[in-house]
Amino acid sequence: MSESSILHSALARVPILKHIGSRSLSDSSPAASVSHDGRNLAIIALGSNIPDRFANIEAGLRLLEDNREETQILETSFMYETDPMYVTAQDRFANCACLIATTLSPLKLLQKLKNIESTVGRVKTFRNGPRVVDLDIIFYNDEIFDSRAQGVMEEEGHLIVPHVRMHEREFVLRPCADIIPHYIHPLLGYSIADLLGQVANPQIPIRKILPLPPLSVGTERCWILSKKTYIMATLNVTPDSFSDGGQHSSIEDAVTYVHNSVAQGADIIDIGGYSTRPGAAFVSPEEELRRVVPVIQRLREQGLTVPISVDTFRASVADAALAVGADIINDVRALDEDPAMRAVAGKRGVPVILMHSRPGDAGKNKGYADLGGVIAGVKKELGENVSKARRTGGIRRWSVVVDPGIGFNKSVEDNLTLLRHHATLTDSGPVTATPQKSLRAAWEDQQRLETERPMEGMPTLIGASRKSFLGRVIGDPDRDPSLRAWATAAAVTVAVQQKTDIVRVHDIKEMKDVLAIADAVWRAD
Structure with missing residues (x-):
């Protein structure tokens, strides 16, 4: 396959990353393998406004940790798109930290x-x-x-x-505040959060974004979140998915479905070859590959x-x-079932959707009382997997989307509770941190806080479409799943009210209308 092919992975599409090389599949996160004790800590800000901005930043990060004994990335911020400052007649920037x-000493680090920039x-x-x-x-x-030198003013x-x-x-x-919000500036005497509050301008909002892999060299894609x-x-x-099993088994049927979905307003296509419904039959890796890969390949070949x-x-x-x-x-197992999954995600540098579920059949193991209820249980169990993905997989904070797993190992009431309150999974909650004059202490304090709210600020996905709990709520559990569109519409509306970023649905045309109204109401600001 030629290097210019649009079928290459995201990293292979970017020339500089070909020269740098991908991380080995066996590589673990530097934070997992080397302690930072006794070494210097530094905050590095990164920015780019020449496409592919995200690949340029990723290239910079990979070069930064080319010798992990010398420089080791411990944490990343979210990614933001920002308007240019000072010289405004130029393209928008992508910024992170x-x-x-x-x-290294300060001058050797500089x-x-x-050298990385060059x-x-x-x-x-x-x-x-x-x-x-x-x-x-x-x-x-x-x-x-x-x-x-003394007296020199030039910066x-x-x-x-x-x-x-x-x-x-x-x-x-703003990206510094994702990492060390309570660190006190050594000269100004204000915390990063306080300094941010002084300059934040709601009239010129900074937009949190989800970078997506490019389709070809020199291009880029991203989603603006919350918009x-x-x-x-x-x-x-x-052949056996709960709602549409067997309807798209051939490549031709699958491709037709995708083109129709895009024409009706789909922003993304989710392709799966292994049903995760309760009681689903085992599918071998070879069969799953046979089902999924040719469909993706055909779609990209068709443009x-x-x-x-x-x-x-x-x-x-x-x-x-x-x-x-x-x-x-x-991944419905949040990168936690296959030991190699986190390494693949880190090597490829792609976004990951981490869903909450429990091992075994999705229709069993539904108890959360010992964890304080389903909200606390999902926050703990999914949060632990999010932390592992970021700490042991080298996955950037801006690449993670979380899914509370509606319909997986939950009772009807659990599903309703998650729909009603899933925004609390990613809310910041009350702040109990003490401002710190030490960068190391501020970082350690923030790590403690993130064990309590590991998904803070992350985008969310809700997948309630046509699921059986909707049938039970409307009093018609035996109704064909394809006839649950009205119930799905109500669930989607609640999801938007709870600030979800992505909804996974079957009825694209109908849900596009639902979202047009729900977004107009709940995202008006």
Whole structure:
């Protein structure tokens, strides 16, 4: 297959990443394998406004940890799209930040960052102008450092830590606040959260985004979160799925369904070859591959441009699907059943949808009383898997979508409770942190807080479409699942009220109308 083929994986589509190389499938997260104790901590801000912005940033991150004894990424922020500042006649930026542990001195770290910028392709233009990638040291431990000679006022070409202009830049403060919100600026005496509050401008909002793999070199795709609810069309290429089993078993039927779904308003196609309904038959990895991969390949050959997610809990299926054009892994086991799944996701650098479920049959193991109820139970169990994915898989924070698993190992009342309150799974909740003058203490405090709310701020997906609990609620459990569209519409509306970002549905045309009204009501601001 040629390197220019649109069927390549996301990383293979980006020239700089070919030279850097992907992380080995056996690689674990640096945070899992090397302690940062005794080394320096630094916050690095990254930005790009030349396509592919997200691949440029990812390339910078992979180069940053090319020697993990020297520089090791401990945490990442969310990804944001921001309007340009200072020189406004240029394209929007993608911005994020990371926390690293390093053995390098401030000036040697600066030199490494400049070398990374050059390798990725940055060419010097003019101050505050467009750039392929920009990596800035924001904090280095709690040090106050200025490489300029006495009396020199020029900033360009010198290292000043803390970064001399960070306090006026929301595009720096907001991602820093994802990592160390309660760290007190060594010179200004305000926490990062307080500094952010001083500059945040609701009239010029910074948009949280979900980067998607590009279809070809020099292009990019992303979803702006909170702006609309995205529609995921459900394609089961199985003989036994609960609602549409056997309807799309041939490649031709599957492809027709996808094109019709896109024409009706689908934003993404979710393709699965292994039914997860209660009592579903076992499917071998070989059979799952046979069902899924040719459909994805045919769709990309026909020029389909909408994102495709592969619904699987097997690393071999996910890797093969991504290789022929899938963009996202949708795993009902939250990357926790197949030991290689987290490594595949980290290597490929794609978004992951992590769903809550429990081992075994989806219709069993429904008790949550010992965990304080279903909300607390899902927060704990799914949160643990989210943390493992990020800590031991090297998966960026901005790549994670969470799904509370409506209909999986839950009672009817549990499903209703999750629909009614699932926004609490990702809400920040009350803050109990103490402002810290030490970067290390601020980071350790934030880690403690994230054990209590590991999914804070993450986008969510709800999949309630046609499910059996809807039939029970309306008093007609034996009604054919395809006739539960009205009940699904009500569930979708509640999901939007609870700020979900993606709904997984079967009736695309009807749910598009439902979302048009629900978004107009609940996303009016």
